[in-house]
Amino acid sequence: MKSIDRILAVGKKVDPLIYRFLPADADKTFQPVLRHQISSGGKRVRAALTVLSCQATGGKTRDALIPAAIVELTHNYSLILDDVIDRGDVRRGLPTVRAQYSDAMAILAAMFYREVLDRLIEASRNPVQVRKVAVSAIKALIDGERLDILMEQSGRTGAYIEKHRFTEVRIDDYLHMIGKKTAALIKAACELGCIASNCPPKMRGSMKSYGWKIGLAFQVIDDYLDIFGEETGKVQGKDIIEHKLGNAVIMYALEAMGEDEQRAFLSLLRKEALSQEDLGEGMRLIQQTDARERTFNMGQRLVSEGIEAVRGLADSWAKKDLTSLAEFIGERLY
């Protein structure tokens, strides 16, 4: 077994726990709807991070399982609703909950997930602390999704969106958005591992810093793949098609372009529907800049900073695994 598979297997340990909590109080005919999102896969990276963070700070695996399930369920809660919001039909190669069961059932399933989360939090050993971290992470997810939407240049209507839509995205806006959309929950995953191990504050600070950095890295690399990564099964230029100004590659590309190219590129992003030709033109405009390299470097730098953050921890298998996991995110092609 490849080392990364062994590490991620740790995260998969939450599945039985989630399947045990999920159907409580649910009607039998609703249970397949509830199971769909969880059973359709996912690498359980966040759950693995909670368990590893607990182990690396002196705790036991079993103490981290409920917190890890909380993180994973939170992630899937937001995915179900993101797919409703974005009208997403396919995720991980399978129909999304909304595609399989309708928007209505997807919304109801997500609401149910939120209540199951509450039960998991109550079942954890430090419900007050766990709750605070989980609720903050969910609030961050909500605002991250909101900002991500407002950075889209087309495809949605309504006075609110038109009024608050970003017309340019600078590095600070971008980091603010991805911090909320992606890094906050990954940081929370690490923090919940520390709550489970009840480690000293300094260690917790290191783990949170690790989570934050690799969380940002995770999204930057996702952005990279959402432009260049046809080999991962993603459509090349996907985030161009989706009108996203909130993508690191696009942000860097626009920064490097002359005024004419900027105007041309933005008008592509603002088109309601892009032709293959438009997409080709968009990719060409990006490839004339150093955006690919800068995004790649940004991702690698964040990974290094994440690894650096845990250097001070006592040596252990778990610490080694945290480093490997960060490197895996850096090299990630999944």
Next chain:
Amino acid sequence: MKSIDRILAVGKKVDPLIYRFLPADADKTFQPVLRHQISSGGKRVRAALTVLSCQATGGKTRDALIPAAIVELTHNYSLILDDVIDRGDVRRGLPTVRAQYSDAMAILAAMFYREVLDRLIEASRNPVQVRKVAVSAIKALIDGERLDILMEQSGRTGAYIEKHRFTEVRIDDYLHMIGKKTAALIKAACELGCIASNCPPKMRGSMKSYGWKIGLAFQVIDDYLDIFGEETGKVQGKDIIEHKLGNAVIMYALEAMGEDEQRAFLSLLRKEALSQEDLGEGMRLIQQTDARERTFNMGQRLVSEGIEAVRGLADSWAKKDLTSLAEFIGERLY
């Protein structure tokens, strides 16, 4: 001031509390979205019930305010998402959150409401008890909405809905559905008042029974108005247009019809869109039966049973108000 206005004014006391909790951690530009649902009105019947239940069982108003806010926010949380699910554009004569701010922002606002609920629960005096009651009520709401959808005879597609759609609705199915959709939260409103007053179990039992009965009455009378009540600003025959088999009038009408009329009426409910003629024909078929009278009587009977449930409480203003509120629901045209 009419007595009912004085009683309902008690419920409005939660508004400042909700407005104080709502914006915490929310971006300034998101706050109007969050405020919209609350500021667009509502009678605060549920909040009034929590306060009155607390008072009637020996507690103080101030102890009931946070629980009352929890009930009211839960109600509004579900309304925002119901409007997304049902593509509702108008509520209380004003644009819904989704109509005003887009489906995406409505979903995000609802998610945010759920986290504010969590903070309100934590701020209550008995968070563990309050949480249990609130979470059960939300789970009931979710399943009630699911059943309500499955009782619709047209207007939604998807294998899940088609497979589980009700082809007939008997009284037990109907009571099961409205118990979850409407009565569970109204019962919870009364129960939370009792948790706030910390009254003896017997009193709590009476209050829960009161809440359950008037909750059922509330929905039965709503159903009545959704068929006959053009004077309340509702469209006459609204639930026929919305394909609902889960309406008391329709249920009773079908029960009383001969086979031919049943078939004709069901084929109307299953039409994708009804003409004015279809609607007229549907109303005529209903009016040939005793459904109007039976539904009216059912509502009145439930109101009486609710009033009966609190007869044993010590006499107080609050007890009198609970009776008036039940009678108001019985006569309700709002």
